[in-house]
Amino acid sequence: MDRNRLALAAVAAVLALPLVTEAQHARPAPYGDRLTVLPAAAPARPAVRVRGAAVEAYDPRSGARSWTYRREGRRPLAVRTAPGHAFALWSDGMVTDTARVLSVDAVRWHRAVPGLAGWLAGRPGRAVGVLQQLAPGTRGGGMLAVVTPERIAAYRTADGDLRWMLPARRECAFDPGRIARVAGVLLVAQPCRDRDVWTQEVVAVDTLGRIAPGRTPLGNELPARVGAARGA
Numbered sequence: 001m002d003r004n005r006l007a008l009a010a011v012a013a014v015l016a017l018p019l020v021t022e023a024q025h026a027r028p029a030p031y032g033d034r035l036t037v038l039p040a041a042a043p044a045r046p047a048v049r050v051r052g053a054a055v056e057a058y059d060p061r062s063g064a065r066s067w068t069y070r071r072e073g074r075r076p077l078a079v080r081t082a083p084g085h086a087f088a089l090w091s092d093g094m095v096t097d098t099a100r101v102l103s104v105d106a107v108r109w110h111r112a113v114p115g116l117a118g119w120l121a122g123r124p125g126r127a128v129g130v131l132q133q134l135a136p137g138t139r140g141g142g143m144l145a146v147v148t149p150e151r152i153a154a155y156r157t158a159d160g161d162l163r164w165m166l167p168a169r170r171e172c173a174f175d176p177g178r179i180a181r182v183a184g185v186l187l188v189a190q191p192c193r194d195r196d197v198w199t200q201e202v203v204a205v206d207t208l209g210r211i212a213p214g215r216t217p218l219g220n221e222l223p224a225r226v227g228a229a230r231g232a
Helices: 002-026 117-122 223-229
Strands: 031-038 047-051 053-057 065-071 076-082 087-089 094-099 106-111 131-134 145-149 151-156 162-167 173-183 185-189 204-205
Touching: 047 076, 053 076, 053 087, 065 094, 076 131, 087 131, 151 204, 173 223
Parallel strands: none
Antiparallel strands: 031 065, 047 053, 053 065, 076 087, 087 094, 094 106, 131 145, 145 151, 151 162, 173 185, 185 204
16 A cells, blocks of 8 residues: 555656646746746747747647747747847837747846837737848847837847937827838838928938948947957
8 A cells, every 4th residue: 555655646746747847937937927848849949930829839830839938917028049149029018038049038128118008009910010120140130120109229139228218300200110121221101291302201220220321320230349359
């Protein structure tokens, strides 16, 4: 009888191990993060999508999920991927960067975009075009541009550092739904009131900010790389 009890206890302990591991990944964190790693083997380049109230990474061939990312009381509205990155825009105006293949760093950074939550409220379709990637293969890991009616803000993808911000012209507003790309340049519509000059209603930006003659932009390299380039 004692042997049977010991055997049942051992089986129960073994069965409980996956649940403990799952709970560790799924526990709430700052910003209401709830990240769950699923048992499916993670593909080298998982696809990422919005599904219900979560951002979900999955194998595009088998459909097996590798992880899900939720934020309590918030909903993801759009995602954009880059090599090693999965960017998400949330209903509270937060932008997050998650490791596409989960590792220790998992959710790398969060950035709250002023005024974005109010503009998105009740209109999730507006999220289309808000997240725009700029030159992912460049030094510093590329940039993520967040396009809102009031401004364009560019964050360095490696660490979420805000590198530049471009406000819309007076009596004008950027339109995230009207964007084009030409040879690495992002063209953003900026319709204005009572103006017929179309050249004033299109803005061209790249990783260094607005493209204009004689500009002197800041560099976007990570600090350590800047020091290495100087021979430090």
